[in-house]
Amino acid sequence: MNPNLSKTATGSRLHRTILNILTACLLLLASLPVYAAETTDTNTPPTSWVDPDTGHRIIRLTGEPGSDSFYFNVNSFTPDGKRMVYTTTNGISLLNLETLETKPVVTGKARPIIVAHHSATLYYTRPGTNRLYSALWCVNLDTGENRKLADLPRRASVSAINADETLGAGTFIEGDANAGGAYDGTADLGKMSEVNLGEPANKGEMMNQRLAAKLPMTMFTIDLRTGKVTPLLEHRTDWLNHLQFSPTDPTLLMYCHEGSWQLVDRIWTIRTDGTQNQLIHQRIMENEIAGHEWWGADGQTVFYQLHFPRGGHVSYIASYNVQTRERTWLQYNPDQSSIHDNSSPDGTMYCGDGDNHSPWIFLFRPMLLDDRQTLGTNLIHGGYLESEKLVNMSRQNYRLEPNPSFTPDQKFIIFRSNMFGPDYAFAVELAKAK
Numbered sequence: 001m002n003p004n005l006s007k008t009a010t011g012s013r014l015h016r017t018i019l020n021i022l023t024a025c026l027l028l029l030a031s032l033p034v035y036a037a038e039t040t041d042t043n044t045p046p047t048s049w050v051d052p053d054t055g056h057r058i059i060r061l062t063g064e065p066g067s068d069s070f071y072f073n074v075n076s077f078t079p080d081g082k083r084m085v086y087t088t089t090n091g092i093s094l095l096n097l098e099t100l101e102t103k104p105v106v107t108g109k110a111r112p113i114i115v116a117h118h119s120a121t122l123y124y125t126r127p128g129t130n131r132l133y134s135a136l137w138c139v140n141l142d143t144g145e146n147r148k149l150a151d152l153p154r155r156a157s158v159s160a161i162n163a164d165e166t167l168g169a170g171t172f173i174e175g176d177a178n179a180g181g182a183y184d185g186t187a188d189l190g191k192m193s194e195v196n197l198g199e200p201a202n203k204g205e206m207m208n209q210r211l212a213a214k215l216p217m218t219m220f221t222i223d224l225r226t227g228k229v230t231p232l233l234e235h236r237t238d239w240l241n242h243l244q245f246s247p248t249d250p251t252l253l254m255y256c257h258e259g260s261w262q263l264v265d266r267i268w269t270i271r272t273d274g275t276q277n278q279l280i281h282q283r284i285m286e287n288e289i290a291g292h293e294w295w296g297a298d299g300q301t302v303f304y305q306l307h308f309p310r311g312g313h314v315s316y317i318a319s320y321n322v323q324t325r326e327r328t329w330l331q332y333n334p335d336q337s338s339i340h341d342n343s344s345p346d347g348t349m350y351c352g353d354g355d356n357h358s359p360w361i362f363l364f365r366p367m368l369l370d371d372r373q374t375l376g377t378n379l380i381h382g383g384y385l386e387s388e389k390l391v392n393m394s395r396q397n398y399r400l401e402p403n404p405s406f407t408p409d410q411k412f413i414i415f416r417s418n419m420f421g422p423d424y425a426f427a428v429e430l431a432k433a434k
């Protein structure tokens with residue numbers, strides 16, 4: 001054999017091998033997001049990139065693995081709209097939305113309640129040495145001063161602060177009643193680690209177990225100045241949960257009967273003196289479900305998800321105005337579905353965080369249908385939602401719910417994600433990147 005030919009053949013095979021490797025690498029790179037990262041640490045996600053599937057710019061807001069933005073219906077922004085509170089594995093921190101600088105404001109185990117709507121104050125609770133007791137605290141986000149407000153009743157939690165910061169509201173399970181550890185405060189159900197945080201794998205089973213236990217509960221208010229506890233509802237065997245004060249009316253509280261939605265009449269409002277306890281949505285169909293409720297920024301409109309029926313193909317973002325009693329239903333399709341939806345501060349837009357079947361962060365624009373002088377009274381206003389995809393969430397483990405919310409200036413949507421492994425808080429810009 002001609003040695004020169006042998007060398008040529010060997011060189012050709014080597015050349016083809018190198019080309020195949022380079023081609024494989026290019027294909028792999030093409031499948032990844034287009035990063036515009038400013039970090040040099042290859043072990044952390046990029047600080048910024050443009051989603052190649054949507055054209056929208058995404059910013060990683062937090063740097064600590066295991067850091068989370070708040071639940072979708074809980075305010076995390078200071079009244080000036082320039083700062084946002086978020087949680088870490090070692091407490092609670094404050095983020096400057098203009099400079100992205102952060103600083104811790106609460107160190108150690110703590111559960112945030114809400115950032116006040118009219119003062120730069122974060123309310124939170126700290127556990128005691130006895131796990132059945134905790135205390136209510138607040139921190140001035142301008143000065144960093146932490147202050148204890150009151151010790152809470154046995155097994156109690158506070159989950160809402162009213163608009164003028166005079167009252168908190170919470171619940172406790174009476175006596176020693178329990179549901180075998182299923183959402184009864186006797187077992188830790190918190191974060192598992194920095195990676196793939198989220199709901200327990202058997203969440204549905206645990207919720208059914210807790211609801212069936214019919215544990216007696218008390219819902220109460222607590223005076224933030226004196227610590228006085230006043231019962232609102234006592235000895236109720238409904239599972240009382242998700243307390244939310246109106247952001248404008250300090251006497252109006254929303255709460256839910258928790259559990260699988262078809263098994264409960266979920267959404268209620270009540271006055272802080274115990275009067276006007278009323279159901280907001282009354283079902284009319286078998287397996288009809290409504291839930292994941294939230295207050296609009298006007299403090300008069302209750303929004304919620306509505307599905308006809310569970311497992312069907314007709315869904316709405318529904319709303320009810322507690323002053324005018326007007327209702328609006330905005331229909332969306334299965335490929336627009338989300339675990340949580342939310343409304344913009346001015347009420348002109350909505351967002352959604354997707355789910356395993358439609359893994360996107362969505363922006364929704366409502367399209368109301370004109371009323372052609374329909375015969376009847378007290379009719380529901382109808383419409384539908386036009387959607388725009390902002391973030392491809394196909395790498396999200398949806399046990400961690402993204403929980404979207406608009407920034408006060410309505411230029412970004414905040415969400416949390418574990419698309420890179422550990423969870424972080426992110427923001428996606430509503431305007432397309434240039």
